[in-house]
Amino acid sequence: MDDFEKELKSGYLEEASQLLADAEQCFLSLEKASEDASIVEKIFRLAHNLKGSARAVGFMDIGEFTHQLESLLLKIKNKEMQIQSSTVSLLLECNDHLRMMVDTLRTDMDARVDSQALMAEIGRHLNGEVQSEEAPESLELVPPPASAFEEEAVTEEVAQVEEIQASEQEEEVIETEVSFDQLTSVVENSLREEKHRLELVSSGPAPVQPAQPQKTATPTGPVDESIRVSLKRLERLMNNVGELVILQAVLNQQKHSVQSMLMQKTIDQLAKITKDIQDISMSLRMVPVKQTFQKMQRIVRDTSKALSKEVVLDISGEDTELDKIVLEQIGDPLVHLVRNAVDHGLESTEERVARGKSSQGTVWLSAFHQGSHIVIEVRDDGHGLDAQKLIAKAREKGVIKPNQELTDEQAYHLVFAPGFSTKTEITDISGRGVGMDVVKNNIQQLQGEIQLETEKGKGTCFRILLPLTLSIIDGMVIRAGEERYVVPISQVHESVQPEGQDVHFVTGLGEVLSLRGENIPLFRLTSVLGRKTVPRPVTESIAIVIRNGKSPFSILVDDIIGHQQVVIKRLGHGVQNMKGISGGAILGDGRAALILDFNELASRATPATSAITSAVMKGAA
Amino acid sequence: MEQKKSKGQSQRYLNFSLGSEEYAIPLNAVKEVIALPEVTSVPYTPPHFLGIMNLRGQVISVIDLRLKFGIKAETTAETAVIICEMGQHSLGMVVSSVNSVLALEESEISPKPEIHSHRNTDYIQGVAKKDKHLVLLLDIVKALSAEEQAAISRATGVKKAA
Numbered sequence: 001m002d003d004f005e006k007e008l009k010s011g012y013l014e015e016a017s018q019l020l021a022d023a024e025q026c027f028l029s030l031e032k033a034s035e036d037a038s039i040v041e042k043i044f045r046l047a048h049n050l051k052g053s054a055r056a057v058g059f060m061d062i063g064e065f066t067h068q069l070e071s072l073l074l075k076i077k078n079k080e081m082q083i084q085s086s087t088v089s090l091l092l093e094c095n096d097h098l099r100m101m102v103d104t105l106r107t108d109m110d111a112r113v114d115s116q117a118l119m120a121e122i123g124r125h126l127n128g129e130v131q132s133e134e135a136p137e138s139l140e141l142v143p144p145p146a147s148a149f150e151e152e153a154v155t156e157e158v159a160q161v162e163e164i165q166a167s168e169q170e171e172e173v174i175e176t177e178v179s180f181d182q183l184t185s186v187v188e189n190s191l192r193e194e195k196h197r198l199e200l201v202s203s204g205p206a207p208v209q210p211a212q213p214q215k216t217a218t219p220t221g222p223v224d225e226s227i228r229v230s231l232k233r234l235e236r237l238m239n240n241v242g243e244l245v246i247l248q249a250v251l252n253q254q255k256h257s258v259q260s261m262l263m264q265k266t267i268d269q270l271a272k273i274t275k276d277i278q279d280i281s282m283s284l285r286m287v288p289v290k291q292t293f294q295k296m297q298r299i300v301r302d303t304s305k306a307l308s309k310e311v312v313l314d315i316s317g318e319d320t321e322l323d324k325i326v327l328e329q330i331g332d333p334l335v336h337l338v339r340n341a342v343d344h345g346l347e348s349t350e351e352r353v354a355r356g357k358s359s360q361g362t363v364w365l366s367a368f369h370q371g372s373h374i375v376i377e378v379r380d381d382g383h384g385l386d387a388q389k390l391i392a393k394a395r396e397k398g399v400i401k402p403n404q405e406l407t408d409e410q411a412y413h414l415v416f417a418p419g420f421s422t423k424t425e426i427t428d429i430s431g432r433g434v435g436m437d438v439v440k441n442n443i444q445q446l447q448g449e450i451q452l453e454t455e456k457g458k459g460t461c462f463r464i465l466l467p468l469t470l471s472i473i474d475g476m477v478i479r480a481g482e483e484r485y486v487v488p489i490s491q492v493h494e495s496v497q498p499e500g501q502d503v504h505f506v507t508g509l510g511e512v513l514s515l516r517g518e519n520i521p522l523f524r525l526t527s528v529l530g531r532k533t534v535p536r537p538v539t540e541s542i543a544i545v546i547r548n549g550k551s552p553f554s555i556l557v558d559d560i561i562g563h564q565q566v567v568i569k570r571l572g573h574g575v576q577n578m579k580g581i582s583g584g585a586i587l588g589d590g591r592a593a594l595i596l597d598f599n600e601l602a603s604r605a606t607p608a609t610s611a612i613t614s615a616v617m618k619g620a621a
Numbered sequence: 622m623e624q625k626k627s628k629g630q631s632q633r634y635l636n637f638s639l640g641s642e643e644y645a646i647p648l649n650a651v652k653e654v655i656a657l658p659e660v661t662s663v664p665y666t667p668p669h670f671l672g673i674m675n676l677r678g679q680v681i682s683v684i685d686l687r688l689k690f691g692i693k694a695e696t697t698a699e700t701a702v703i704i705c706e707m708g709q710h711s712l713g714m715v716v717s718s719v720n721s722v723l724a725l726e727e728s729e730i731s732p733k734p735e736i737h738s739h740r741n742t743d744y745i746q747g748v749a750k751k752d753k754h755l756v757l758l759l760d761i762v763k764a765l766s767a768e769e770q771a772a773i774s775r776a777t778g779v780k781k782a783a
């Protein structure tokens with residue numbers, strides 16, 4: 001294989017995976033709106049592109065398979081065949097198969113993949129469900145009605161092909177029978193750049209050629225062009241930008257010592273640009289959860305089909321942005337949760353009807369910000385968890401001791417225990433009960449938390465709370481003793497300078513702050529952190545009031561220094577997962593500072609509440 | 622930190638002092654050596670854990686290797702921080718001074734002397750001779766993972782006490 005051919009082939013594979021990803025979305029929407037001709041049209045074009053290019057670059061296996069697939073699609077397109085859910089299943093299966101083929105070819109370009117079984121299946125669909133007078137293999141089927149457009153496009157570009165490319169490739173193509181398709185594909189492959197340029201030109205509305213086949217080759221369209229960058233590089237960029245910002249701050253402080261007006265102006269301009277660069281680089285890592293959520297459509301569909309349940313997936317908040325790494329790692333746990341919701345969470349259709357629920361079960365998948373967390377919820381309207389059943393099961397499995405008594409709340413958390421599965425039979429949908437404890441571990445590794453809410457007969461809700469680690473927060477920089485700390489502004493409710501008579505000492509409770517008639521506990525940050533300092537008079541300190549926890553409390557700090565956007569850096573050796581410290585940050589003057597979590601610190605300071613909250617938070621798992 | 626090498630090939634070590642004792646770690650684990658920067662202390666950590674520092678935009682932990690080994694810590698102009706790669710994170714280690722790079726043949730490294738004590742000396746890989754001194758070869762991962770273990774158990778201890 002010479003280099004040119006290799007390049008063509010790898011180019012094709014790249015393109016093919018794009019096309020397949022696109023096609024999958026189409027198949028799924030096809031199921032919902034089978035009447036929508038434009039979707040069928042689009043799928044047909046995708047398959048057509050795939051086939052044409054495959055043959056042109058010499059992937060005959062794919063060519064043969066897609067040809068068969070195309071015959072099926074053509075029937076659907078010409079309305080000679082009804083779209084049933086079994087058809088969509090078959091189409092999706094074909095899509096998976098093609099993806100597998102592409103993946104195999106990626107590693108070895110000479111690999112052969114056997115597709116006989118699936119092709120036979122397609123054949124059955126072609127013959128069995130529709131009285132087809134033509135044999136599916138017949139090549140005469142191929143020139144599709146869309147060929148009018150293609151012809152135009154092709155003839156237009158063939159001339160260019162001949163100019164630019166050696167005839168060798170074309171001959172090869174013509175030998176492999178069908179004409180138009182191949183020509184189009186040759187155009188596509190050899191004129192990729194050319195086409196790209198053309199596309200850019202014709203990216204606006206093209207009413208004359210609505211079905212221009214080339215368009216689908218880059219499904220994202222020229223507007224949303226993107227390149228892949230390794231996270232390592234991104235991290236380096238972020239670190240350097242961090243440093244840049246700090247140096248900029250120094251420049252800003254010192255600019256008045258410079259006489260030259262020009263210099264001062266330049267520093268000001270530089271500051272603006274630095275801010276811009278900082279904003280951009282910080283947003284680089286964040287990606288919307290959309291793609292991950294969309295994949296769940298497929299999961300729900302496949303799972304519910306296999307279990308013959310009627311399930312709708314309701315997605316919201318798909319524009320919520322998450323750090324790329326976090327999003328990648330949350331993918332698998334989400335799949336588990338969604339599958340579980342469909343399999344274990346929802347009742348069978350008959351059962352639902354018997355209970356007077358709508359026969360169609362719903363799974364909600366939503367993402368939103370809440371305080372300093374990003375929350376992803378997987379909720380179903382199924383039968384909820386049954387505490388007694390869970391306890392019985394746990395006893396049987398030996399997860400808990402026979403005489404151990406559990407509250408309902410504790411019982412629910414048994415689902416996270418290793419080796420626990422509530423379904424009596426093992427299904428190949430939700431696996432062998434290895435899921436939930438793994439899910440929990442994965443989430444905890446992201447320093448997140450998973451919560452569970454359930455109501456018998458109403459449904460179950462799994463809530464994943466992800467901290468904004470790796471992402472950016474608005475921080476309040478405070479000082480206590482010698483050190484400065486960062487507190488997420490989202491945690492701060494208000495800050496007050498207490499008067500002498502506002503602070504009282506109550507035996508057993510410690511210090512209490514009266515705030516507009518309300519009495520809330522007051523902790524001194526230095527002593528919470530175990531620093532030995534001479535206590536400052538409260539009148540010279542500032543009390544920060546926190547209200548987003550279980551109960552309000554206040555923390556006494558020496559001073560509030562300012563407000564800064566900080567990148568949360570994970571702490572390394574020796575200080576990972578410390579309670580009350582959520583990360584490190586770099587302050588304006590270049591010093592590293594700790595980011596504090598006041599809620600955790602306060603629970604650390606008050607033994608009684610900490611026992612309660614930690615029991616609630618961590619559950620009985 | 623890999624110690625695998627074929628016979629006769631020498632491996633390079635960074636030689637440094639802790640007080641009057643000499644130590645060395647494999648050079649390929651070392652990212653850089655810097656002067657002692659400003660360090661922000663972290664609550665609830667043992668004394669040898671100095672805190673965190675900013676290394677060009679990265680927050681990394683700094684430990685004082687002298688305090689870790691129970692050697693008196695004196696800050697002089699020679700005091701330096703060796704930044705080494707520890708898995709995903711970097712770590713800064715404060716040492717009394719950084720001396721030189723040693724190229725040691727395998728034959729020059731003798732096994733560590735058997736010391737009958739309850740103290741775990743797993744983190745010492747071997748001993749090499751340099752001029753008239755003995756240089757202890759440290760396995761930094763082992764030396765510090767014991768440390769990490771201790772930190773974790775301490776943290777849980779605090780939780781229980783709370």
